[in-house]
């Protein structure tokens with residue numbers, strides 16, 4: 495429960511819809527925005543708003559949706575809607591489970607931009623039933639909210655609305671808060687005698703108002719209520735979410751020369767005084783400490799980067815990479831499960847996987863850790879201050895001692911002691927005058 499919420503509420507989260515317009519084998523609510531499924535955004539917003547429990551409504555076949563929801567921490571109960579007979583019927587699937595909550599907030603699984611503050615505002619509203627209104631530029635097919643003075647008296651779905659009602663600009667944002675008493679009294683009264691033959695949740699407003707119950711309105715920005723029904727809608731929601739994330743990092747002191755080309759994740763952590771150059775893509779699980787610069791066209795996922803480091807341009811740091819303070823990772827370097835010590839340098843064209851590099855290690859251009867034998871992954875350890883000559887292959891498992899030197903072009907399959915020089919390069923043979931002789935003998939032949 496958040497400190498601002500006096501009574502905890504139960505969140506009824508509707509996710510049983512088919513999402514056919516996504517044209518995807520993946521259920522709609524599992525499609526991602528900023529690296530997290532839409533359902534994850536909805537659940538996080540509900541919890542942040544103070545929901546004591548989430549009552550998740552899914553259809554019988556949505557095992558994957560339930561498994562994803564269970565993978566997140568926090569109280570969650572599954573409610574199954576056998577057939578998709580409308581949003582009112584979906585809430586009915588959670589009717590019994592909802593009995594232990596005095597106040598309920600109904601929300602949708604496909605509105606990833608819904609903010610916790612908006613849900614908390616609804617939950618805190620003193621009316622028996624409060625709805626979320628918004629005024630979109632184009633009211634299109636949204637349900638219209640009919641007001642009498644300050645209070646909503648009815649919501650009419652677009653398909654059931656006459657021309658005058660369709661002119662109303664105030665639309666139903668979908669989410670709704672209501673008391674246990676209102677839910678128990680009005681939900682059983684819903685009928686499906688409407689244009690779509692569905693049980694409409696918003697009909698609760700008319701039932702409550704006619705019965706003299708108090709109704710209220712909370713206004714949201716159109717962005718907050720945006721529902722994703724198609725791939726185009728998903729792309730639009732992604733754009734809006736990215737704008738939010740970029741804005742919050744700019745405000746927190748992160749530099750970006752071209753924010754519009756930087757992509758962040760829902761869980762990205764960046765300290766002040768980090769600079770992100772254009773075209774940086776940050777996938778989930780990334781933390782970057784102050785003073786570090788991420789140069790253009792760099793791709794990061796599941797990595798922890800220390801202070802005053804330099805990454806890229808064109809670097810790809812994969813999960814399990816930990817970069818120490820002041821380290822430098824340059825162009826066309828790929829790392830995976832690599833611990834890179836303080837001040838270490840991997841400046842050009844390398845693959846460093848399943849590796850531990852001590853402080854101030856220098857990795858020459860074209861160095862490859864050969865970590866995979868087709869079955870197993872093996873570890874390479876490089877001691878502090880070691881110098882790996884360019885174009886070396888480190889055939890794991892292998893350890894290079896502290897302060898050791900590897901001559902360029904070496905293929906190392908045996909441990910190297912501290913401070914040793916090891917070279918596996920073939921000896922140079924010199925044949926004086928060979929080139930001239932070769933040209934001379936060939937020039938006599940017909941071409």
Ligand code: UD1
Nearest residue numbers: 508509510511578579580581584602603636637666668694
């Ligand atoms: C709904 C509202 C409309 C509002 C709009 C805002 C109704 C009848 N209409 O319309 O007034 O302007 O949202 O976006 O509520 N779902 C189920 N089971 C069902 C049907 C739907 O779980 O049987 C879930 C869907 O997965 C989705 C949510 O309910 O998460 C909303 O359903 P959707 O069909 O998108 O409603 P809209 O037509 O958008």
Ligand code: MG
Nearest residue numbers: 604721722723
């Ligand atoms: Mg919808």
